[in-house]
Amino acid sequence: MRVLVCLKQILDPDVPARDFQIDPEARAAKRGGANLVTNIFCENAVETALQFREAAGGDVKITALCYGESSAEDCLRKAMAMTVDEACLVERDGNTNPDAAAVGRVLAAAIRRLEQDGGPFDAVLVGRESGDWGVGQTGGVLAEELGRPALGFVESLQPGNGSVTLRRQTDVGIEVAEAEPPFLVTITNNEDNVPRIPKTRDVMMSYRKPLQKLGLADLELDSEEVRAGSSIFEVEEIFIPADEVECELAEGDTLDERVDQLAKRIHEVVASIG
């Protein structure tokens, strides 16, 4: 069985507020002093795939795929340190901040290419959304591009008899589904798919595992064309909202007076918001 996990490298969402800067020209966040990390839901997806392999008894090959800058190699190495078997990086030259349509198209092309070489992927796992833009569209677009059924907000995969049992989070509870491969799922987090810390030996071994690098040309895609295909939405303006705090103290000589005053003001403010 073959499983593919898609990864995205993003700016560290834990970057201290003062280090987070915007480039209004490019209409994107500046790298600044922030670190680059693997998007957390993508790491949950890696962990989910690893647990699926463990439950299936080993005969599952896991591939990690990323469309990103060369720095994203770190994310793929880390996935391999977590014991993913192989990885592929599609290098994103210059096309900063592609949207889900562009990413979906590139990933689909890469997946077809990988399938040509190594056989079809039974399951494709995509993080539910990324911690930078949080659009949450890539999984759906990719499924469409691949022409495969998809299910969102999945938290675990269990091997069944010729099929896979999926647990899916919904607003009203957990939904359990049976899926026949091939399919695509987007992965959300739960307490069981917290990404594991790699063993040091596996960290060292990750440098000996195969990491294939492809350019858009290898996928017979044109950078301009990919960019032009980005049409889901356009960023018009990006800014950091200014936090303004107005502080007003309830006046009064006694505690009761102050409480009355406070209650009156709350009433007024709530009424004014209407």
Added chain:
Amino acid sequence: MFRVGGTVTVMDPTQATREVFWNIEYTWLVYVLMVPTLAVFGWGFWLKVRRWRSGQPALRFDRPGERLQLFLRNAVGQGRTIKRRYAGVFHSLVYTGFIVLFLATTVVAIHHDTPLHIMKGHFYLIFQSLIVDIFGLFVLVGVALAAIRRWISKPKLLVYTDEASWILITIFVMALTGFMIEGWRIAVTDDPWAAWSPIGNLFALGSDPWMTDTAMQRGHVIIWWFHLVVAFGWIAWVPFSKMSHVFTAPLNIFTANLDGYGGSLKTIDFETAERFGINHLGDFTWKDLLDFDACTECGRCTDVCPANTVGKSLSPRDIILDLQGLMHKRGDELLGSRAGNGNGDGGNGSDELLPIIDQKTAVSPEALFACTTCAACMEACPVHIEQMPKIVDARRYLVMEEADFPEGMMDMMNSLESRQHPFAGTQFSRVDWTEGLDIDVMAEMDDPHEAEVLMWVGCGGALVERNRNTVRATAKLLKKAGVKFAILGREESCTGDPARRVGNEFLFEMLAKGNVETMQRYGVRKVVTSCPHCFNSFRNEYPHFGGSYEVYHHTQFLDELLEQGRLDGNGAGGRSNGSSTITFHDPCYLGRHNGEYDAPRNLLAQVGGARQVEMERSRNTSFCCGGGGGMAFVDEPPDQRVNQERAQEAVDTGADVVAVGCPFCATMLDDGVNARRGERDVQVRDVAELLWDAVGESEEAAP
């Protein structure tokens, strides 16, 4: 019949001696019995030596001069043993008694079995009779004191085994029967030199009124042989009991780590290591194995252990003893197979490993991850056993081979890996604290070599709100003294200390190499840091990775500036900050690990109008704040918090300021003091903050 004070005809002291083997027949039997005795003794020690030799290599016979000094001080001179008063007294009595009695036996042997008849005259009277009698009494009294402790007062730190009791009983019996046979010989032979053997004589006097000469003579023979059999049996037993410490302890002290606790962790060669860390007896060095055999079960390590004090399961003594037990039980079977953990020259590896980490023993993961690496255990150990590095070795195995460790440490390591600092979720960048101070950042300087000193800020200083004032104060003091310094700013990474103490040597090495590279780029030679953990890494650990610097803790550097008169208030005492009493908490990695106790105290003397008081546990016996060894990142159970135990001690001194010299101590003690200070106003302040209050510019004095 012998009478006390009986008239003695000839009293020429130069002729004084006594007959060896008086009243004893078949003396050849002594020599015959000696053969199996010494054979068993030798076999026992050979077994030990063989086990040690199967350990990994370690360089512990270098620097013989320093080793001899340490040996004289702490083995011969009992330097550490006597630090506990009661045990020190009784051990010294037994120890000196044994040496003198051994010398006396040697004198008898030389006198009897060689042509040198030395046991006569004044030497016989003064040494062989009087001194030997007194030291024999020492043994009796010493053993009695030990027995009172073991059987009556029963302190918690001891291990109560039958073996230990039998050791006391046999030693007491040997000394007592020695006096009995001496006494009866004196009585029966009417020894003219009886007065020179006061204790033996006392036995003679005691027996005389109610025993006939014949009875005493018969008793003498029986007790003489009994004494001999007990002594020989005891000698043969030595290598198989904790009495073997008579030999293993001095050897262990001679081969002790001379580099201080701060440099006691081994490096790993990741290229050749078959396993990372240790979970197999055969992966220990021969010195580690010797450590196990040197333990005397005195329990001082566990007694001073902060984790143990607050009720956690960690007990350094039991770790050593459980490993000793494992080595004795199964060592011969499995130690033969040399394996490589990168500490040594590799080896052929073994199919069967002898795991040491076991939930059911003292070497449980839970206990291992309670250690703050404060090294109080090592400082307390009279025989220089190295407990803490073994704990870290086992942690390395759990972290690097099993990826099994507490959650808080996991978050810390994740953050270290992706952000190069351990404080996930910090609101600050590495340069936020410099706001308004105009501090040079190396990367932005035209010529970074203009900076004489690199001020290493440390993650704990830059990224934790509470400590930013400490690094600000340090920087302001450096500026005031006209020191040309710069910082690395965003190029600074964690030194790797928390990763290393937790057991992630791989991560530590990566961070260390990265920092060494950065510092090389700017030609850094001199480093000042307000974090003792960074200080220790630079001083003791970075030289292994090609980074050798002149390293100062900020208190050391400021103390030098003060001495050079580059800061005001030299000797005269600075401004008062309103505090009346200050107590200083020695950080483990400044004090015990690196031997600096005076610099911070000198600086505190500048705080006007305040006097310094010491906590009971201070300087080299300081009690950890609870934050070392990665423990600052772990949530401790509310009733087992090391920081509160220490904070209570600080509060109990009556001080209104608890001075610290470490960002981790600062946050740990802040929490602890706030929980324990009650209604009193007690503040935790870094020495640099206090010094700035005292000698800084007045408009900035009150931050």
